[in-house]
Amino acid sequence: MSTVNLTGPSGIRKFKDKLAFVAVCAAFALAVIPLVTLLYTVIKNGAKRFDMEFFTHSMNAIGGRDAGGGAYHAIIGTIEQVGLASVISIPIGVLTAVYLVEYGGGRRLARIVTFFVDVMTGVPSIVSGLFVFAFWIALLGFEYMGFAGSLALAVLMLPTVVRATEEMLKLVPNDLREASYALGVPRWRTICFVILPTAFTGIITGVMLAIARVMGETAPLLMTVFVTTAINNSPFKGPQMALPLFVWDQAQLPQQVAIDRAWAGALTLILFVMLLNLAARLIARLRKPVSR
Amino acid sequence: MTSETLEQGATRALDGRTRKMSTGRLGDRLFGLSAKGSGILLLVIMAAIAVFLIVKAVPALRADKANFLTSQEWNPDAAQSRFGIAQLTFGTVLSSVLALILATPVAVGIALFIAFYAPRRLADGLGYVVDLLAAVPSIVYGLWGLQFFVPKMNGVATFLHDDFGWIPLFGGDTVGGQCILTASIVLAIMILPIISSITREIFLQVPRANIEAALALGATRWEVIRMAVLPFGRSGMISASMLGLGRALGETIAVALVLGTASGISLHLLKPGGNTFAANIANTFAMAGKIGQSALIASGLVLFVITLLVNMAARAVISRRKEFV
Amino acid sequence: MAKRIEVSGLNAYYGKTRAIEDISMTIEPRSVTAFIGPSGCGKSTFLRTLNRMHEVIPGARVEGKVLLDDLDLYGPDVDPVAVRRVIGMVFQRPNPFPTMSIYENVVAGLKLNGVRRKAQLDEIVEKSLRGANLWNEVKDRLGRPGAGLSGGQQQRLCIARAIAVEPQVLLMDEPCSALDPISTLAIEDLIASLKDQYTIVIVTHNMQQAARVSDRTAFFNLAGPGKPGRMVEIDETNKIFTNPGEKATEDYITGRFG
The missing domain is CATH 1.20.5 (Single alpha-helices involved in coiled-coils or other helix-helix interfaces)
Known part of the structure; x- marks a missing residue:
């Protein structure tokens, strides 16, 4: 050596x-x-x-072989269904996260909830659709409607919202809580006016990513929203359409005009989803949450 | 920004207090209860999923004249209702496991690339590129798979069959693009991001001291990874790929569009057809009668239980690791 | 197998900032050389330039010459991986591989170099662990995780791991700073017994330790506030602690620093 x-x-x-x-x-x-x-x-x-007609017309009275037609009815449906799903899942999700971070403190119930939030993340989307079908349509006897789809999407959104909010709440420094309590501010006011605003941008980012994720879901809508070719502005009455359903419907037809419509629908959907993703990340970058 | 938020918040909060002294107590209780209630509601939803699926599955299971677990038939709406989940289980497990085998090495490679090989300034951007794969809706994967990838796979399938047909997996009488292999590749692409992002997180937790220890012994970059990184990340990689498996098992639309409609159990990966739980539900639900819907719900229940078990196992591996390191 | 190190005109940078400035010194074989000086004066950085560990930090680079006998470590066809193989290193905090047993930790470096024969590995493990004064404490549990040992034992395991590959030089970066006094003493004894075979360089915060273990001592200091670190002087340890050549050294060792 x-x-x-x-x-x-x-x-x-x-x-x-x-x-x-x-x-x-x-x-x-x-x-x-x-x-x-x-x-x-x-x-x-x-x-x-990807033209004006596509965004201003429905598929009413347009057969698979006919050219033309559009996804107006599907876009309306998607916006309403996803909007309602957000209205349902965001408050429940944020409150659950508040419970886990601010009240749970390693208690048994909090540990169980945390575990099931994790498990819920893995629920296949089609299962949530079957669940809403079994509960809302088969058992309670409602008809197919946009709102049933919202329920299924809300089940899928919920764990993502909880997780994102939880992460952000954990980043809020403890001094902030203590300082507020020391001023004699009650706990709920501390949470609503000090802690949640501090974590606000982070929560918005997480919520937008969750919305982007469920916006592209097709499977749960098949058995809840069903499909329609006409414009139905009411999510509470009768079958609706949604962008992913539109793509699914048109993609299975043999005619090239239908396939072209499916591609245009896919492009629209991807633009929605990517824009939401991009916006979420921009917000996250612009205002990083307080952390140390 | 911190102190400003605190001041504003506290002022706002105290404003309310001075106006009405009792708000604190009552508000606290109400707020605490609604937070706790939301947590409980989440548990109730999980339980309800199981309960309602069971309730709605029972009528079909009662009517079933065949063995639900072992039968390969699917004719629930016939006068003599006969159906079973054997071929669905087979197709689901085969396509998902194949997807996992294809995706895991690539995903670990991506994680290593981003964590240790890519220039540091690029790392975040590259991670975002991989995350974009996760943002693409499954219906778009399905459309792309059916219109773009299946035609490409037609050629590949013929080639594999002609030149490697002696391998049983590539054998069979007919081959085509709408086969289990194609579905597995599409699934693999779809689960890449989740596996690679979790693995990357774990790799970034490898202590600097261990990496330096390996370097100081005169290890090459690859040897550092073998010595200090992979052993440290092993359980993380296992649970990441199990979460990916859970995703693949439940994936519906992409598989439903890509797979042909022929059914049956076959190990020939290139044979058009094959079926999975989720694809079967998506493809046949609209046409199904009362018992048919109930039978589909029963199969969905089985899928729910399988994914639940896989996900719980993955979480258990992760949480055991937390205690370990 | 110990070799002499000769450093001339060495500068080290982190990005644009220069961390150490124009250092030249000779490190004698089969002896212990200690680096002392206030925190942040570049002792550890300099130590890490001696086995090219400095450059693993992104943006870090080195100018100057480091000769190992007559080979330039920063020569054009020199591979840093080979340099680190010949110049071993022990770190401030004990860092055995957490997933490996005691045995596997010791042979980790040997396996890289293709030693595979069980009998040979067994022999080297015993020799290295004896060399690190750890054999008697662990010989019955070689298969147990290295991370299960006490801090002082872990540090001796790291020394065993470093000497198992029979390096020419052993660099120690404050090896006792995370240890209790008894473990520190054990390591210091070990250093004394290792210097028959190795060229040892040790960075330490503890002046008594430098006085106890080293033959020669180099004093490092900042050139001024916000300026890079530099070497003030190097001499026999005895002379540095009794009759230093520079005023700054005297101020530092007598505690009248700053």
Whole structure:
């Protein structure tokens, strides 16, 4: 061991190191390829029918073979269903997170709730649709309607909202709570006027990501919202349409005009979802939550 | 910003207090109760999912003249109702496990790339690119899979069948793009982001001291990963891929669009057809009669239980790890 | 197998900031050289330039020459991985691999270099653990996790891990700062017994420790507030502590610092 060689490890070790580098880069490339081809095909094919008629007309009295028609009824439906789902799940989700962070403090109930929030994240979307069907339509006897879809989407949104809010509430420094209590401010006012506002942007980001996620859900709507070709402005009366349902419906038809409509619908949906994602991240970047 | 928020908040909060001294007590109780109530409501919803699925599954299970667990038939609405979940279970498990096998190494590679190989300034952006894959709705994956990927896979399937047909998995009489392999690849793409983002989180927790210890012994970058990073992240990787598996098991629309409609149990991955719980529900629910819907709910219940078990196991691995390290 | 290190005109940077300035010194083989000086004066940075660990921090770089006998560690066809193989390092906090047993920790470096034979590994494990004064305490539980040992034992395990690959030089970055007095004493004894075979460089905050274990001592200081660290002087330890050449050294060792 008297001579020292500093030119590097043995050939085989260097080779393995290089190989690992190549493999790891290839793995990343492997993920980017589908993303790029997917975005490319959706934009290219979606652009064909991405026109005024698409956004101002429904599919009423337009058969699969006919050209024209649009997704107006589906866009209305999606906005209403997702809006109602948010109205239901955001308060419940935020309050649950408040309970877990501000009241739970490692109590048994809080631990159980935390566990089931995790488990709920994994509930397949179609199962939530079946649940609402079994409960709202089969048992309570309501008809297919937009609101039933909102219920199913709310079940899917709930755990995401809880998680996002919980994370943000945990970032609020404890000094802030103590300082407020020391001023004699009651707990609920501390939470509503000091803690939640501090965590506000973070919660908004999480909620927007949750909305983006459920906006693209198709499966639970199949058995709750059903499908329709006409405009139905009321989410509480009769079947509605939704953008993902529109794509699903048109994609299964053999005619090219229908496939083109499906692509245009997919492009619209992706634009909605990506814009929500982008906006959420911009908000998160603009105002980082107080942390130390 | 901190003190400003506090001051404003406290002023606002105290305003209310001076106006009406009793608000504090009552408000506290009401607010605490509604927060706790929301938590309980969440548990109730979870329980209700199970209860209502069971209640609505019972009529079909009563009517079933075949064995629910082992039968391969699916004719619940026939005069002699006969249906079972054997082929659904088979298709679901096969496609998901295959997706997991395809996705996990790639996802770990991506996590390593972002955590250790990519320039630090790019790392966040690259992570965001992978997260974008998760943001794409499954219906769009389905449409892309059916219109773009299946035609491509037609050629691949023929090639694999002709040149590697001696491998039983690639054998069979007919091959085509709308097969289990295609569905598994689409599923793999869809679960990549969740596995890679959790794995990346774990990798970033590897103590700097351990990485430096390996470097100081004269380890190459790959050897550092082998020595200090992968062993540390093992349980994290396991639970991440199990969460991915849960996702794949429940994925509906993409699989429903990509798979052909032929059914039956076959290990030939390139044979068009195959069916999963979720795809079967999506494809047949609209046409199903009363017993048919009930039978689909029964199959959904089985899917619910399977995903529940997989997810609980994944969470258990994660929480055990927390105590360990 | 110990070698002499000769440093000339060495500067180290973190991004644009220069951390240490123009250091030149000779480190003698088979002896202990201690680096003392106030916090943040660049002792540890300098130590890490000696086995090219400095550059693993993003944006960090080095200018100057470090010769190991007559090989330049920063020469054009030198691989830092090979440098670290020949110049071992022990860190401030004990850092055994948490997922490995005691045995696996000791052989970790050997396995990299392709030593696979069980008998040979067994032999080296015993030798290294004996060398690190740890054999008697752990010989019955070599399969147990290294992280289960006490802090002082863990640090000796790390020393065993470093000497198992038979390096030319052993660098120690405040190896006792996280340990209790008894463990510290054990490590200091160990250093004294290791210097027959190795060139040892130790960074320490503790002047008594430097006086006890080292043959030569280098005093580091900041060139001024906000300026990079530099070496004030290096000499026989005895001389540094009794009759230093520089006023700043005297102020520091007598506690009249600043």
